[in-house]
Amino acid sequence: MGTLSEYTKAIVMYHHVSEKTILIDLANYLDDNDVNGITKEIHKLLELATRYGFKDNLWKSYVTFLLALDENPFSVLCEIVGAADDASANIIVKKDMDIFYRIFNYDFSTVEDESLREYFSILCNYKSMHKDVNTFNKSVSDKVYFLMKELENATDGGAFFDTVTAFYKKYGVGKLGLNKAFRVVGEGQSSQIEAITHTSDVKLDDLIGYEIQKEKLVENTEAFVLGKPANNCLLFGDAGTGKSTCIKAILNMYYDRGLRLIELYKHQLKELPKLVQTVKNRNYRFIIYMDDLSFEEFETDYKYLKAVIEGGMEVRPDNVLIYATSNRRHLIRETWSDRSDMSDDELHRSDTMQEKLSLSARFGVSINFDKPQKKLFDDIVIGIARQENVSLTDEELIAGANVWALRNGGYSGRIARQYVTNLLSQQ
Numbered sequence: 002m003g004t005l006s007e008y009t010k011a012i013v014m015y016h017h018v019s020e021k022t023i024l025i026d027l028a029n030y031l032d033d034n035d036v037n038g039i040t041k042e043i044h045k046l047l048e049l050a051t052r053y054g055f056k057d058n059l060w061k062s063y064v065t066f067l068l069a070l071d072e073n074p075f076s077v078l079c080e081i082v083g084a085a086d087d088a089s090a091n092i093i094v095k096k097d098m099d100i101f102y103r104i105f106n107y108d109f110s111t112v113e114d115e116s117l118r119e120y121f122s123i124l125c126n127y128k129s130m131h132k133d134v135n136t137f138n139k140s141v142s143d144k145v146y147f148l149m150k151e152l153e154n155a156t157d158g159g160a161f162f163d164t165v166t167a168f169y170k171k172y173g174v175g176k177l178g179l180n181k182a183f184r185v186v187g188e189g190q191s192s193q194i195e196a197i198t199h200t201s202d203v204k205l206d207d208l209i210g211y212e213i214q215k216e217k218l219v220e221n222t223e224a225f226v227l228g229k230p231a232n233n234c235l236l237f238g239d240a241g242t243g244k245s246t247c248i249k250a251i252l253n254m255y256y257d258r259g260l261r262l263i264e265l266y267k268h269q270l271k272e273l274p275k276l277v278q279t280v281k282n283r284n285y286r287f288i289i290y291m292d293d294l295s296f297e298e299f300e301t302d303y304k305y306l307k308a309v310i311e312g313g314m315e316v317r318p319d320n321v322l323i324y325a326t327s328n329r330r331h332l333i334r335e336t337w338s339d340r341s342d343m344s345d346d347e348l349h350r351s352d353t354m355q356e357k358l359s360l361s362a363r364f365g366v367s368i369n370f371d372k373p374q375k376k377l378f379d380d381i382v383i384g385i386a387r388q389e390n391v392s393l394t395d396e397e398l399i400a401g402a403n404v405w406a407l408r409n410g411g412y413s414g415r416i417a418r419q420y421v422t423n424l425l426s427q428q
Contacts, residue, residue, distance in 0.1 A: 005107060006032050008100045014075050014090070015097050018067045023049070024104070036114055043120055054142035056129040058149070060121070064105045065149040066141075068165055072175040080173045081284040084166035091162075098165065099158030138198040141179045144172055173259075177283055181256045183263045185272050192272045194263060194279065205250040208243045208414070209384040210377045214368045215247060221366050222251050225322055226258050226286055232365025233310055233323040237330050241415025242370035244326040245292055252288070261285045267294060270305040277309060281318035291325040310363040325364070378402070378412040385421045393424070 005028035009018075018024055023045050030038035046059055055062035075090050084091060109121035148168050155161045172178050180196040187193055205215050218234065225231035236244040252262045263276065273289070280287045291306075310323060373381060382402040383395050391398070405420040406412050 003103070004028070004032060005104065008104050011100055012097055014073050014094050015068075015071050015101070017071050017073065022067070023063065024067065031112065034113055036117065039114075039117055040120075043124065046124065050127070050129070053138050053145065054129070055145065056127060057146075059124045059127045060107070060109075061105055061125075061149050061153065062145055064101065065152060066145050068101065069145055069148055069168070069172075069179060070175055076169055076174040077283075079166050079169040080178065083170040084162070095158060095162050098162040102155065102158045102161045105152060105161070138180070138196070140181055140198075140200075144179055173284060177261060177280070177285060181252060181261060183261065185263065185265055185269050185276060188269075188272065192269075192275060194276070197264070200252070201249045202253060203246055203250045204253060205247065207388070208246050208250065209381045210373060210414075211243060211247075211370060214370055217366060217368050218247055218251060219254075222255060222260070222288075226255050226260055228319070231322060233363065234325070234366045234368065235364035236324070236326045236368050236370060237328065238370030239372040239413060240328055241413030242372060243414045244370050246414075248288070248290055248292075248324055248326065255286075259285045260288065262288045262290050264290050264292070267291065267296075273305050273309050277318065277321055280321065283320070285320065287321045289321060289323045291323070294325040294327045295329045307363060323364075330367075330369075373412050373414065375412065378406070378417060381414050381417040382420060385417055386424070389421055389425060391421060391424050391428075 005024070009025050009028050012018065023042050027039065027042040030042060046063055049055070049063065049066070050059045053062075053066065055066075075094050084094075109125065110118060112118045112121060148164070151164045151168070152161060155164055169178075176183075176194070176196050180198070182197040182200045183194045184197055185192055186195045205219070208215065214236075218236070221231050221234055236247065238244065248262070252260060261280075263280070265273065265276065276289065306323070309317060379399045379402070382398050386393065386398050393401070401424070402417065402420050405423070406416050409416055409419065
């Protein structure tokens with residue numbers, strides 16, 4: 002049996018894990034019998050376990066996490082086409098997997114210090130405290146735990162290779178494979194995609210009413226996920242009617258089939274071309290999501306969006322769509338003077354109007370969400386209340402909701418949710 006440092010120095014394709022990681026630092030500290038350094042790495046391992054909800058064997062969870070997260074030429078290609086039987090890279094990766102098999106099953110009972118051996122024994126049989134799912138990244142936790150259990154059944158490096166490559170083909174690799182939603186952080190050359198670790202578990206059925214709107218959104222997204230031609234979508238209409246909820250629910254509905262969502266804010270539109278370049282060759286379907294999108298007359302960043310949607314020299318990749326929500330049908334603020342024909346500069350005004358309408362026209366699917374009528378509002382209130390186990394009768398709920406709506410801005414799904422939340426706060 003070799004030492005951890007001997008194993009890490011022999012890794013080739015997965016060389017990233019041989020850089021500044023818990024694995025490499027711990028291996029060096031074990032070589033030097035540096036108790037203080039070893040305890041620091043144990044502390045880092047516990048922090049990582051808390052952040053991602055690892056349990057049972059924290060060491061094996063950590064090694065599995067490294068394999069699931071490492072984006073290298075082999076793993077990224079493997080998520081698209083799987084492991085080719087005769088690829089030269091397979092020979093290199095199989096040697097790496099022989100090493101990872103030994104690292105995964107490393108016997109810490111050989112550690113000289115008795116107290117450290119006890120710590121490692123606890124880490125390898127870890128009983129985690131009960132945690133609410135909102136306190137850790139459940140999407141990552143579930144996949145790492147699944148892969149770890151599969152790897153525990155591997156009897157050698159070859160079986161390790163088969164298990165890991167099958168995982169890549171089914172779930173993907175890296176943060177794009179392990180997470181469902183992302184945001185863009187930074188600007189220019191420093192901008193990058195960051196995972197959103199806690200996302201809503203809302204379903205389309207949770208949104209009461211709006212069946213035609215939901216059906217149109219599902220129809221377009223289903224085609225997109227299947228690799229068929231699909232349109233960019235604009236969900237527009239009154240505030241609080243469930244536009245954003247629909248898109249969050251669509252992500253949950255199709256996540257297991259490779260759908261990912263990247264949230265982009267209006268002030269980040271300059272990053273859109275770079276973002277598309279980053280994701281265009283990955284084996285996922287990406288919705289770039291812009292919530293509450295609208296522009297004032299003096300704002301011109303919408304031109305970046307127009308170019309990416311349709312009109313730029315580079316064709317938008319097939320695995321990227323743009324979904325936006327807005328309270329405005331035409332996204333860019335219009336004035337009556339834009340449409341006036343009482344001046345001798347009519348041609349100029351026509352050009353101005355066409356410029357403002359051209360952005361919304363590039364969304365192939367536009368879905369209107371109007372404020373609910375009284376009957377639908379009542380149904381929404383009752384439906385939400387029953388989901389939350391509110392004990393009032395239907396008549397009591399409707400009477401209270403009507404008063405609440407009059408005081409708080411009228412009928413909408415958001416107002417209904419706020420009313421039920423107020424009831425729950427008083428129970």
